[in-house]
């Protein structure tokens with residue numbers, strides 16, 4: 001029986017992050033991918049030049065359409081942009097019970113650019129985070145959510161435990177925004193177990209979409225029936241492989257190679 005996964009996220013015109021990365025990741029995992037678009041970014045490897053939001057009703061209509069007919073085995077949220085969309089998504093997720101739910105709390109890109117407004121951060125924290133099966137903040141998002149500064153592994157561990165108190169079942173603090181060997185290190189806390197997921201640091205400047213890809217891979221693994229911590233381990237291994245085959249496109253930060261088994265080896 002084909003498993004189905006849903007991404008509720010923004011469009012990246014450059015194809016490296018957002019729903020484009022999510023759908024490619026779902027396809028790689030042989031999971032049927034579906035999308036509820038929240039906003040359309042004009043974006044390339046150099047940055048975001050414009051964002052247009054859909055109405056909250058347009059977002060929830062997409063979710064209802066797929067859930068009521070096709071069904072969903074795993075869901076992720078990505079860029080939700082504003083308070084209205086976040087409130088509407090939190091409500092429809094609860095009403096339709098579309099769990100397991102991976103919440104990638106997209107607020108700040110790895111380069112430090114803010115992707116949602118301040119009021120939206122408060123709403124995300126109070127309405128959506130408590131519904132997450134797994135919450136996947138990057139370094140900067142973890143700093144906002146924990147109020148701590150993250151400079152080393154001990155800080156990442158402390159932040160994971162502190163953010164867990166906001167109500168998600170589990171938290172994965174991602175290391176891509178850290179320096180050196182910590183780039184390949186993510187810290188997991190589920191209320192009982194504190195685990196460090198470590199892979200090598202891949203020496204590539206082309207890391208656009210790593211976070212979207214990871215949360216989509218985790219949602220796909222959950223849809224396939226993996227336990228949350230197994231889903232994270234598999235998802236992290238997938239991102240590491242895809243980073244080895246990152247594609248040097250554009251003038252800036254290129255995307256990871258989602259279909260690495262089909263790509264020529266571009267690793268230096």
Ligand SMILES: Nc1ncnc2c1ncn2[C@@H]1O[C@H](COP(=O)(O)OP(=O)(O)OP(=O)(O)O)[C@@H](O)[C@H]1O
Nearest residue numbers: 110138174175176177183184201202209210211212
């Ligand atoms: N250079 C790297 N080598 C190995 N793993 C990496 C590297 N960069 C990122 N990762 C991994 O990629 C995943 C995503 O983490 P990251 O912190 O980059 O997310 P993010 O900031 O949300 O991504 P983005 O906003 O660019 O989509 C994590 O599992 C992290 O460990």
Ligand SMILES: Cc1ncc(CO)c(N)n1
Nearest residue numbers: 010011012017018079209
């Ligand atoms: C649409 C979109 N979602 C998420 C990110 C974060 O990588 C991005 N750059 N663009």
